[in-house]
Amino acid sequence: MEKHLTRAAVLLTTGLLVACNPGKKDQKNAAEETWTRTEETEKLLTNLKGTSAQGVMFGHHDDTVYGIGWEGEEGRSDVKSVCGDYPAVISFDLGEVELGGPRNLDKVAFDTLRKEIVKQYQRGGMVSLSWHARNPKTGGDAWDVSDTTVVKSILPGGENHDKFAGWLGTVADFMNSLKTPEGVKVPVLFRPWHEHTGSWFWWGEKLCSPDEYKTLWRMTVDSLRVHGVDNALYAYSTGGEPQDTTQYLVRYPGDDLIDVIGFDTYQFDKQAFVETMNRMLGIITTLGQTHDKVPALTEVGYEGVPDAKWWTGTLWPVLEKYPTLSYVLVWRNARERVTHYYAPYPGQVSADDFVKFYELPETLFASEVQLYK
Ligand code: BMA
Numbered sequence: 001m002e003k004h005l006t007r008a009a010v011l012l013t014t015g016l017l018v019a020c021n022p023g024k025k026d027q028k029n030a031a032e033e034t035w036t037r038t039e040e041t042e043k044l045l046t047n048l049k050g051t052s053a054q055g056v057m058f059g060h061h062d063d064t065v066y067g068i069g070w071e072g073e074e075g076r077s078d079v080k081s082v083c084g085d086y087p088a089v090i091s092f093d094l095g096e097v098e099l100g101g102p103r104n105l106d107k108v109a110f111d112t113l114r115k116e117i118v119k120q121y122q123r124g125g126m127v128s129l130s131w132h133a134r135n136p137k138t139g140g141d142a143w144d145v146s147d148t149t150v151v152k153s154i155l156p157g158g159e160n161h162d163k164f165a166g167w168l169g170t171v172a173d174f175m176n177s178l179k180t181p182e183g184v185k186v187p188v189l190f191r192p193w194h195e196h197t198g199s200w201f202w203w204g205e206k207l208c209s210p211d212e213y214k215t216l217w218r219m220t221v222d223s224l225r226v227h228g229v230d231n232a233l234y235a236y237s238t239g240g241e242p243q244d245t246t247q248y249l250v251r252y253p254g255d256d257l258i259d260v261i262g263f264d265t266y267q268f269d270k271q272a273f274v275e276t277m278n279r280m281l282g283i284i285t286t287l288g289q290t291h292d293k294v295p296a297l298t299e300v301g302y303e304g305v306p307d308a309k310w311w312t313g314t315l316w317p318v319l320e321k322y323p324t325l326s327y328v329l330v331w332r333n334a335r336e337r338v339t340h341y342y343a344p345y346p347g348q349v350s351a352d353d354f355v356k357f358y359e360l361p362e363t364l365f366a367s368e369v370q371l372y373k
Pocket of ligand 1: 095331
């Protein structure tokens with residue numbers, strides 16, 4: 001770890017110089033030269049840009065590690081139990097990897113995540129990783145917004161910078177540990193610092209300036225690159241707040257750092273949800289084209305899916321209007337919070353409608369994609 005920290009410190013300094021002096025081209029090139037992506041990761045990016053011609057991939061958080069009434073059963077998935085196939089995208093969370101313990105914030109072992117990530121790769125599907133990192137200043141969780149100087153404190157020169165550089169090292173170690181039995185590093189889409197257009201995480205809008213937020217991003221990516229992480233793509237995802245492309249880009253850290261542009265939104269009131277979806281999907285469709293980035297609905301859902309026709313009656317009629325969308329991912333089926341689920345399970349009120357959604361030729365599940373060929 002000490003070796004990592006030293007190397008990270010050098011790179012973080014470079015990153016900061018780049019952030020502060022965008023005109024100094026040679027410095028930027030020096031930082032860019034320090035990284036490459038594996039062949040499989042390049043392939044993933046190319047295929048992500050191509051799959052929308054075929055359809056939109058369906059995703060589910062923590063799909064294969066637990067569901068309603070079960071946990072840790074080899075091969076099980078609520079989505080598969082309902083429609084017969086795994087999601088094309090499965091996401092997991094790295095929260096608390098920074099503490100060095102065996103399990104993440106939702107009590108899933110990191111060893112289990114490693115195995116499931118490899119399995120999803122072997123299916124030809126994609127893995128996305130979010131990171132609900134704990135609050136590095138207060139010691140609270142990601143939702144602790146009691147102090148508005150947390151981001152500042154972890155940037156170069158801040159009192160928690162060294163500590164946080166160590167945290168980034170734990171993320172890098174995890175990414176570097178994702179290998180198939182043949183030794184192939186498994187590509188992942190890393191999606192940290194999400195929903196930052198709201199103010200419920202310590203990296204949220206009211207808790208740091210746009211420059212601080214962008215520097216946090218650059219520091220994160222630079223650090224992973226210098227730690228040898230060559231199997232990651234990066235996703236920038238706002239909440240549903242931006243009203244137009246300009247607002248969406250206020251904290252955008254730069255085309256050189258980001259591969260996927262997305263947003264998270266949930267249904268409470270149906271009309272408000274549909275309005276937000278149309279506005280945001282329009283924004284990321286436009287920016288996907290003008291910035292050559294992959295647009296994705298990085299988190300969506302209706303808790304408990306109480307509408308029996310939600311999939312084909314609400315979600316799909318909006319999605320089908322935005323054919324360049326790469327994937328749509330619903331949040332987890334929590335086994336420890338009985339009403340906190342977003343995908344159907346056998347017998348759930350929207351299960352039959354989900355099968356109809358699955359049967360649409362334009363929705364893609366794991367057996368319908370090959371993202372590494
Ligand atoms: C939230 C909830 C929490 C969970 C967190 C990270 O939206 O599901 O229960 O801890 O995501 O997965």
